[in-house]
Amino acid sequence: MDAKGVFEILVREHAGMLRVYLRSAVHDAAAVDDLFQETMLTAWRLIDRFDSSRPFGPWLRGIAGKLVLAWRRQHATAPRLCDAAALEQLDARLSDVQRLPGDTLDEKLDALRRCVAALPDHYQATLDGRFRDQLSALEIAARLQLNLETVKKRLQRARALLLDCMLGKLAALEGGV
């Protein structure tokens, strides 16, 4: 297989994880698309410098992180915390995710799906509206016949519960549980 063929496999294998990294740091969907493409094409240009004895994901995120910081300098009031420390933390979190059981990111995210399934039904319905159906809080409120503040609180609470759950699963992994 030629270099391009190998790189194509790497692109496909790491696409999901890279997009999660970028989406964690950048809210604008078009900017995420642009940064994704720029990261991959930069990686292709620099592929000679990649140490193949090391994992590809962190190297890719290292490139992406530099591009995000450059983007951030032009969008100082963007609605995400994405300074160098934040990017380092996100990189560590995704390295943790990488250690979860499963071959693909989707399989690894079974842990998150189990956390979601453990939430009360009304939280799940709110999350479905926000993430599956891509509705705004106002639209979710209309669908579920709730007031807007209740929807906002449910989203906040659900996210906080899922964070606790995921950190618990990662800690258990660390402890060999």
Next chain:
Amino acid sequence: MNADDSLHSLDDLAGRVLDEQAPLETAAMAALSADERRRLVDLQWIDALLAHGSSAEAAAVERSVAAVLAGLAGAAKPREAVIRGERAARRRWLPAVSLSSLAAAALVTLAIGVWWQRGSQQAMAMVERSYQAALAPLDRTYDVTVERTGGSMRSLKSTLTVRGGDKFLFEQRGPLGGVYRLGTDGHGYWFIPPTGSIVRAETDAFLPAWMRRASTDLPTLQVSTLLARMRDYYQLQRLPDEALAPGSRELSHLRANWSAGRPLGWKPGRLPPEQVELWADPVSGVVEQLVLTLPTDERRRARRVTLRLAEEKNLDESAYRAETYAPDRESVMAPGA
């Protein structure tokens, strides 16, 4: 404030940031403790993981991968250039480009060429190629024809000149002969009515109102923006190559239908075209013709918009500045701008 209060306050801030896209103000960020910053980043991470599970994001991943694979063909040249620059600096007595690099670039080009012809991703690759071509710093002028509904069947004709993704000039002659011009030099936006002051704004928020004053209504004034929207939000269908006129060369041809889902980033109240047909040069990707079918909307009377490439040239930067067309008029900022 106790630890629980702090937690709730931080979660509340995260909710505003993640659900309402409220900007993070410098003062608010500076007030966060290290633990609070870590929690906010963790909540951003959870939010992104949740978003990853949606079907829309799954489609976005596929589109992103397809865009990268299409872009690899264009990346081959910079790669050669980088290698040439670095090695020339370090080891000037060696050939600038290694045979393996050339072979790899040739293989990539060949692979992309073969892939371009192949089934399901042909249409995506075509749009991506056209998008990259639209970003080139060349000036392309399109003749624009707007067919209207709602009692007036008279077509409006105008021209749209674009350079890359950041400059445009739209010109339309009014019924009494006066010319309306809208444009941007990539820094600010401006509108020149047939008489009166030049109106300026720092953002594109006033373009819809200015276009209404010019009695036209285009969903976008940037070909590159339209192509990016097609790539991201439309279902693409490759059609047989087609010539636009008898005897002329055949062009790549595709149809894009608005796919279900929210038009993220599209201006509220301005529905995107429900269908776009694209004809492009099969080699360069340059857009030769676009036909936009707009949804029926009582606020919008345009139904079909055709952009046809009239000429490609190199214009001076001044072509995108308002003072070029109205040197003696004063400028005013748009109200509220």
